[in-house]
Amino acid sequence: MTLLSVKNLRVTFDTEAGVVEAVRGVSFSLGRERLGIVGESGSGKTMTGRSVLRLIRPPGRIAADEMLFDGQDLMKLPEREMRALRGPRMAMVMQDPKYSLNPVMKVGAQLMEGLRQRDRVGRAEAHGKAVAALEAVQIRDPERVMEAYPHELSGGMGQRVMIAMMLIPNPDLLIADEPTSALDVTVQAEVLSILDGLVRDRGMGLIFISHDLRLVARFCDRVLVMYKGRVVEELAAQDLLHAKHPYTQGLLNCLPRIGGDRGPLPGLDRNAEWAR
Amino acid sequence: MTASPSASLRLGAYLRAAGSMLISLAATILGLLLVTFIIGRVVPIDPVLAIVGERATEAQIEAARVALGLDLPLWRQFLIYAWDALHGDLGQSIRTGQPVIEAVARHFPATLELATLATILGVIAGVPAGVLAATRPGSLADHVVRLVGLMGYSMPVFWLGLIGLLLFYGILGWVGGPGRLDAVFDMMYEFEVTPVSGMILIDTALAGRWDMWVNAISHIILPAGLLGYVSMAYISRMTRSFMMNELSQEYITTARVKGMPEWRVIWVHAMRNVLVPLITVIALSYAYLLEGSVLTETIFAWPGLGSYITDALMVNDMPAVLGGTVVVGVAFVLLNLFSDLLYRLVDPRAR
Secondary structure, eight states: OOSEEEEEEEEEEEETTEEEEEEEEEEEEEOSSEEEEEOSTTSSHHHHHHHHTTOOOTTEEEEOSEEEETTEEGGGSOHHHHHHHBTTTEEEEOSOHHHHSOTTSOHHHHHHHIIIIISOOOHHHHHHHHHHHHHHTTOSOHHHHHHSOGGGSOHHHHHHHHHHHHHTTOOSEEEEESTTTTSOHHHHHHHHHHHHHHHHHHTOEEEEEESOHHHHHHHOSEEEEEETTEEEEEEEGGGGGGOOSHHHHHHHHTSOOTTSOOSOOOOOOOOGGGGO | OOHHHHHHHHHHHHHHHHHHHHHHHHHHHHHHHHHHHHHHHHSSOOHHHHHHOTTOOHHHHHHHHHHHTTTSOHHHHHHHHHHHHHTTOOOBOTTTOSBHHHHHHHHHHHHHHHHHHHHHHHHHHHHHHHHHHHHSTTSHHHHHHHHHHHHHHHSOHHHHHHHHIIIIIIISOOSOOSSSSOHHHHHHHHHHSOOSSSOHHHHHHHHTOHHHHHHHHHHHHHHHHHHHHHHHHHHHHHHHHHHHHHHTSHHHHHHHHTTOOHHHIIIIIIHHHHHHHHHHHHHHHHHHHHTOOHHHHHHTTOOSHHHHHHHHHHTTOHHHHHHHHHHHHHHHHHHHHHHHHHHHHHOGGGO
16 A cells, blocks of 8 residues: 655755756655665755655755655645644654754653644643653653753653654654664664654654665665665665665675775765766 | 752752852942943043132142042042942032932933833834744845845934934924923923832823823834834844744754644744844843933933933033943843843753
């Protein structure tokens, strides 16, 4: 069953130096599965994720032949209806909780905001649900975290708060944009397994954006490899380490290996032909 | 059990911050007194001659010197000056022989009233204008706000004031003329209204004299509107740039991802962060107005601190000038302290 189907997505930016194309005709579809998008910086993976939510800031512009989400074409929805989808139906976890949480609002207020404002839930009930959401991401003293400000949390805690906040309304689609890249390596695995468990339990569709190929291979069902705004290869996650495309192979080769030789890593081979 | 240690930790940090603030407050005020004291000694105006006149005898001059304490060593003079100032004694005006503090207490409320109303108007107009411009950069609204702001920056206040008086008072007759009240009400105010704050709008309201209140409004609205326009120009530009900066932050995207409506994204999520630097901007512009805008007070015959100090300066009445300066300085320092406290209230990271 298809949850999301994107056809020929393009994201362009009108700048003074001319039109920059960040995404150039990307198509993919997603069921209730975990789709990884990998690629180097600037390959358009973040823009692809944000386009689905239609949250590209001007001067950026989104165009697509079709962007079907649960039968509705997102390209044709008025902003009002799009806003009604954001939160309850589709959500996003961003890279660094240091920037993605509002620094001057208490964590509790941010967690309860959707419930209080959109669903008009009473204070006590919203509080209970927010605490339960914090418990679901394995935060031990949720009452204290509710009263804390974002700068009082560690990165791992912040990202768990972020995940809890996005999962409160039980969305059908979650976009995770480098959710562990800003975290210490020691807490990456923990946050990832929490995210994995929740996504599995609730049967959501997940778009997992990362530059870490091994992580994606382990964590996702299917992988899109992006290069210069295009998808150069699409493959099952278990086949990623045996990728055919020279760009994907290049991405793999520039990862250091434990126990590998300590010589210089090969540079990434970039061939403009692949992005045609 | 988890809340109490962190709560007491926060209280301790807050008290420590308050303590260091008080120390810096005391140091600043002492420094202010030192500066005014030194100015009083270095200006080429002999306070003795100013009192006794040019034809005094040697003995008279010497007697006046001793009476003023000018025969004492400088450091003792300063200590006496500072001690008196801290007890509300700013010396006697040479012009009137009356205590400076009494004259300042009469003039400062007029300036305070004008500056406060102007700042309120500047904030009411400037913040929404800045937000409007920031949320639609490059739009017609943005250009209008920029142009109006630029005019506020660059038009001389005295010119705007004169044109305003000519148009709204002279030709249209919509507002009251110079002064704080019509002459009729001036007398009535003097005798029938108990002065509580010295601010006419507050005192007449407390006394229930709404006829007088309306008249006072008609007098203050033009100068306050004018100064408010200048402060609006500044506040709208700063609001625009702060707001644009906040709107590009990632937490704004988070709020949108949560499906929050645009008004909430701007006025709740972004505005709370804009407030942090904006408080300083508003306090600065308020402080600037509290110094008493001499030109505006002169044009509108506003008996404020600015015109008091200027008049005193014209007749070499140094105790009055320096006393007024100390009061302005203290107001400035207190306003800074207040904005600092407010800042801590708004920004949890500063606590």
